[in-house]
Amino acid sequence: MLYLRMSQDRTGEGAGLERQEEACRALALARGWEVVGVRQDTVSASTVKASQRPGWSQVLGLVEAGEVDVVLTWHLDRITRTMTDLEELILLAVDKGVGIATATGDIDLTTDSGRMVARILAAVARQEVERKAERQRLAAQQRAKAGRPQWSTRPFGYERDGSPREPEAAVVRKAYADVLDGRSLASVTADFNASGFTTTKAGQSRADGSTYSGEWDTPTVRHILLNPRNAGISAYRGEEVGPGSWEPLVPEQTYRAVVHVLTSPSRRKAGGFAADVNLLTGFATCGRCGAGVKAGWRGGRKGDDGAYLVYTCRRSGCVSHQADFVESLVLRRVVEALEEPSFWLRWLAPASEAGDPAALRAEEHGLHERLEALATDYADGLLSRSQMQAGTARLRERLEEVEREMGLLGRTDVLAGLRDTEYVWQELDAMPTDRLRAVVESVIESVRLLPRGRGRRKPSATQLDITLRATGSER
Incomplete structure (x- = not known):
């Protein structure tokens, strides 16, 4: 043989x-x-x-x-x-x-x-x-530092020589804009599949003998959007090492803003980055125990006559309110906030306060190095435990501020098109759930569902605690 x-x-x-x-x-x-x-x-x-x-x-x-x-x-x-x-x-x-x-x-x-x-x-x-x-590793590191492309396979949106490949590049640019516009990663992934393009591994063989289908999934799309390559930034083993020699698909500010959105802990769902089917699941909380709320149908299944949707405490059913009632009150508070000129001043101010992206990136890198130095000094006995903890707290506080500023860079206004209060209800009514949710989360800090009290009480605005961002509580 x-x-x-x-x-x-x-x-x-x-x-x-x-x-x-x-x-x-x-x-x-x-x-x-x-x-x-x-x-x-x-x-x-x-x-x-x-x-x-x-x-x-x-x-x-x-x-x-x-x-x-x-x-x-x-x-x-x-x-x-x-x-x-x-x-x-x-x-x-x-x-x-x-x-x-x-x-x-x-x-x-x-x-x-x-x-x-x-x-x-x-x-x-x-x-x-x-x-x-080892030779290949050193060569790849040198190419990365020199800003030269080092792609084993052609990345989606680019040719092998580093030039943008249209219209794939347009799909990537639209995905960045959609994420900043408040759309869920699941819906962005659906757009990738609807575009007719497959992944660049489509048809290639796997180690087990099967072949890649080329269909997009949310982890793959997320990986693409988090790749600094699309902003013209060269990286080696996940660390940015300098500017690349190829043309960026999106500005660095846009890339930083999307990274901030996609890496936010609040986006994590059990099992991945799924889209919420209902407006307030994963956002509203129980006013009694603090747990999140879930949505479910009462009086039958979805589509049955007499069936209606309710939001219920996920932990033990402490509270339960009809979804239509809760959502209408929440959206009414959103519209009221949008009608206030002071809200727009607060909303537009943070983006104008963000600093230079290169300077912020350099400071972020320096803060990480100082955190590592603190750990090394503590291990070597040069610092006491309390000194190390105090220094770490100060550095992490500043690191959070830098990351917040980087997230504000190039932010696309989620509330675009809503400044004309005459048509705001029409705009909100026409929005898909993921976009509408982004608007709600931009305006409202929290929604707490309060117990109704004893007896069969009719729904009342006093049964909700809605807190606007940067304002006091409104009930």
Whole structure:
């Protein structure tokens, strides 16, 4: 049985599959062996275990069935480059009495001397892999610092040379604008799929032999939007190292603002970044125990005559109010706030106070370095525990301020189109839930559902506690 393997790294190192087969067939002819089959893989032995390669798995099956006496390959490193895989190969050879022959010299794994030679060859092969990986790592780091593109696959929105690829780039730009406009990541992902474009890995093979479908999901879209590449910023292993030489798809201010939105802890839902189906789930809270509220149908299922939606305390059902009643009061307070000129002064002021993005980024990097220095000094005994804690608190306070300012940079006004109070109700009524929710969260700090009291009391505005942002409580 011939076994051939070549990596997909396209480096040109080692023999090609055709040359491997020619050399192996020549050896088989010289030894008088009958070639019963050929199996091959085009994966890296450094990243994919031998047992996970389809071709080699077929070879193992034939060996187990007793249909193969000798496995012939070009070199031992075609089968394995790790000591773990080698030991499994040794056990197989000893158990089944199978010979391992190579075009570069036979290895008898059934003898102690043969196993010693194989282990030495595997150790050498592993050292070559690690040395190559180190060279590649240093080269990638140098390219990143020089601001040169270093993309193993073409990123969505870009050509390989770093120039924007339209209209993919337009889809990415729209996604940034939509996030800043208050839309959920789930709805942005739906737009990606509706655009007709697939991921750049569509059709490529996975390690398990399956292929990528190319369909977008929210983690993939989130990963794209959080990549500093789109703002023309070069990064290495997740850390920004300087400006890139390629054209940015969006301004740095826009990128920073989206990062601030997508990494906000308040966006986290159980199981990912899902869109809220109802306006106030995950935002309004129970006025008795402080738990969040959930939405559910009473009087039947959704769409049934007489069925209605209610918001209920998620923890123990402390409170329960009809959703239409709660949402109408909340939106009324939103409209009242938008009609106040003082609100617009408060809303527009923060963005104008944000500083220079380069200076903020430099300060953020410096604050992280000082935090690390504090930890090192404490570990070395140069600082007491109280000194380290006090210094850390001060630095983290300033770091939060810097991150807040970075989040304000380039902010798209979520309330755009709502300054004309004559049409504000019409605008709100036409908005999808995710956009409407962003408007509510921009205007209102909190919504607390209060108990109705004893007896069957009619819904009343006194049963809600609505707090506007930067204002007192209104009931």
